[in-house]
Amino acid sequence: MQDRAQAGDQLVISDDPHHPANHICTLCRNFYNLGWVTGTGGGTSILKGPHVFIAPSGVQKELMQPENIFVLDYATRSYLRKPPVLKPSACTPLFMAAFDRGAGCCIHTHSQWAVLVTLLVERDAAQNGEKLEDKCFEIEKIEQIKGIPRGRRKPGMLGFFDKLRVPIIENTAHEEDLTSSLEVAMDRYPDTYAVLVRRHGVYVWGDDVHKAKTQAESRDEDAWTTLDDELSFVDARCLKNHIYKHRYNQNIQRDISKDRYDTAENTTRIPNRIAVPIVGKYPKYAEDLTPHSTGTP
Numbered sequence: 001m002q003d004r005a006q007a008g009d010q011l012v013i014s015d016d017p018h019h020p021a022n023h024i025c026t027l028c029r030n031f032y033n034l035g036w037v038t039g040t041g042g043g044t045s046i047l048k049g050p051h052v053f054i055a056p057s058g059v060q061k062e063l064m065q066p067e068n069i070f071v072l073d074y075a076t077r078s079y080l081r082k083p084p085v086l087k088p089s090a091c092t093p094l095f096m097a098a099f100d101r102g103a104g105c106c107i108h109t110h111s112q113w114a115v116l117v118t119l120l121v122e123r124d125a126a127q128n129g130e131k132l133e134d135k136c137f138e139i140e141k142i143e144q145i146k147g148i149p150r151g152r153r154k155p156g157m158l159g160f161f162d163k164l165r166v167p168i169i170e171n172t173a174h175e176e177d178l179t180s181s182l183e184v185a186m187d188r189y190p191d192t193y194a195v196l197v198r199r200h201g202v203y204v205w206g207d208d209v210h211k212a213k214t215q216a217e218s219r220d221e222d223a224w225t226t227l228d229d230e231l232s233f234v235d236a237r238c239l240k241n242h243i244y245k246h247r248y249n250q251n252i253q254r255d256i257s258k259d260r261y262d263t264a265e266n267t268t269r270i271p272n273r274i275a276v277p278i279v280g281k282y283p284k285y286a287e288d289l290t291p292h293s294t295g296t297p
């Protein structure tokens, strides 16, 4: 992904690792290794001063270089730098919605945990005969909540005993078509720093890049914890190990929601057709499936 020298290069070429163009590349590389931006989807944008720095669309996010970054003038919404051939992230209008509400960085990931909690909320609503629209992902008494601010213009962070509510919007065929429902959710829940997209992922933002990154990590941990609560202990561990195994084997382009282990005796099913291998029946991973393993490789 090397582009030839072109107008606007000075906006993205810097020795400073914290320059937004460098920072976006570093973050996306790390997000890729977390399985958050695999299969080219997801991305990051930073608003710094008058400029919006945006990752390109549909590229291997771990291979991006600063010269692949788009730069938009925030006030006029016109591009100051457009790398040839590439397109700006399809998430750009959603990133702008966050910046228009005071964010300095917005991150979109396809975190498997985020996707799975949206499925669990969907299942619970169906079981309880509740309407799905209005349903949030809710969690309390989890340490990671303390990493999440109370809300814009509100001092301090949430406490251990507070309830975190993350709105969920329905997915659409095209990323940019999510913009209006994301804006509705942002305005309806002005204290939120994240919106989940059902069966897709999550948008997370913060006042600056460090805060946005912290929120993204905390949300992932919240979702992960919910899965631990929701599934039987062993099944959750097994699912995690299964995913880790694939991540660290670099078989990363995997969508676990499409996994099927359809031989009935080898699987147990959690709702919404996600099949989880049962401990002891999946010998390939047996070494990782001891109940107290950390799930890390």
Ligand SMILES: CSC[C@@H](O)[C@@H](O)C(=O)COP(=O)(O)O
Pocket (backbone or CB within 6 Å): 038, 039, 040, 041, 042, 043, 055, 056, 057, 058, 059, 088, 089, 090, 091, 108, 175
């Ligand atoms: C795996 S493709 C997913 C995309 O269509 C979409 O969900 C997305 O996140 C867009 O990301 P982009 O920044 O345009 O590469």
Ligand SMILES: [Zn+2]
Pocket (backbone or CB within 6 Å): 041, 042, 108, 109, 110, 175, 200, 201
């Ligand atoms: Zn996406």
